[in-house]
Amino acid sequence: MVLDNQRENVDPLLTRFAKHFKWVNPNTLTWISLVFAIIAGVFFYFSHPNQELQNFYLYGAALFVFLNGFFDAIDGKVAKLTNKTSKRGDFLDHAIDRYADVFIVGGLALSAWCTYPMIGLLAVVGMLLTSYMGTQAQAIGYKRDYSGLLGRADRLVLMMIAPIVAHIFLIYNVELPYLNLLSWILVYFAVMGNLTAIQRFYSTLKWFKK
Numbered sequence: 001m002v003l004d005n006q007r008e009n010v011d012p013l014l015t016r017f018a019k020h021f022k023w024v025n026p027n028t029l030t031w032i033s034l035v036f037a038i039i040a041g042v043f044f045y046f047s048h049p050n051q052e053l054q055n056f057y058l059y060g061a062a063l064f065v066f067l068n069g070f071f072d073a074i075d076g077k078v079a080k081l082t083n084k085t086s087k088r089g090d091f092l093d094h095a096i097d098r099y100a101d102v103f104i105v106g107g108l109a110l111s112a113w114c115t116y117p118m119i120g121l122l123a124v125v126g127m128l129l130t131s132y133m134g135t136q137a138q139a140i141g142y143k144r145d146y147s148g149l150l151g152r153a154d155r156l157v158l159m160m161i162a163p164i165v166a167h168i169f170l171i172y173n174v175e176l177p178y179l180n181l182l183s184w185i186l187v188y189f190a191v192m193g194n195l196t197a198i199q200r201f202y203s204t205l206k207w208f209k210k
Contacts, residue, residue, distance in 0.1 A: 009133030011077075017070075018077035026079035027089055030096050033071035037100030048112045049146035049180065052170055058163035060181075061107075068100055069156040094135055096159075097152065101127050105157060105189065113166070113182040123186040126193020127155065135199035142207045148196030152188070158185055 006027045021029060040061050047057035075093060105127055109120025130148065137145040166181045168174075176184060 014073050014120070015077050015081070016072040018081055021074060021078050022081055024076075024078065026075045026082070026084055027092055029071050029075035029078060031088070031207035033068050033075065034096045034100050036064045036067040036071065037103045039186075040068060040159075041103035041114045044104070044107035044111050044113075046111075047163075049170065050112075051202040052167055058167045059079050062160045062163040065104055065156060065159045068104070069153075069160075070095060072100070085172060098128065098131060101131070101152070101155070105155070105186075108159075109186060111182075112182060113160050114186055115179050115183045119183060119186045119190060122190035125192065126150075126195075129197035130193050130200065133197050133204070137200060137204040137207075140204070142204055145203060147203055150196045155189065158188075181208060 042062075043061035043064060044055045046063065047055075052058055073092070075089075076085075079089055102124065105124055106120075108114060109117075110122055114120040130150065131152065134145040137143065162182060163187045169176075169181055181186065
């Protein structure tokens with residue numbers, strides 16, 4: 001499940017949307033995506049299993065995760081359409097993405113949905129190491145590495161869908177073994193994120209040998 005590998009297939013659709021934002025500076029779109037990530041993290045942080053059926057905070061979190069992903073996806077397209085691509089913009093985009101990831105996943109990790117704090121910590125560590133290995137490979141002359149089991153696009157899609165499903169589970173009193181759904185999502189991020197980081201680490205080492 002690596003949606004990052006499908007970038008070429010979704011590029012035409014993203015470009016179509018990006019045309020409607022050509023009047024906005026692409027760096028502004030990047031900052032807007034961060035604002036949405038912060039709001040999503042706040043919704044996750046204040047959500048609670050005992051109150052979710054009254055306040056629908058998980059729905060709010062899912063919506064703002066989507067908005068974060070959308071604006072993060074089109075800022076680069078707008079830059080290309082308006083001939084404003086730059087190394088500064090690329091750096092800003094990657095740096096803001098890391099902050100956005102921390103706010104989104106960190107908000108969930110610190111919420112009442114995370115049964116064990118260690119699960120949340122390992123999820124954040126795996127997420128950051130995955131991104132670091134990809135950008136570091138590019139920094140030393142290799143390609144930007146999107147390989148592995150769990151990329152950013154995968155995480156965002158899961159963070160859009162899982163909160164809605166978790167809310168529905170509460171409505172119908174569906175219980176998973178040992179942990180709630182969102183805790184299992186963090187377990188998945190922790191395991192697959194760290195495995196993906198290791199995959200990218202060894203992929204870059206193999207490139208040195210070639």
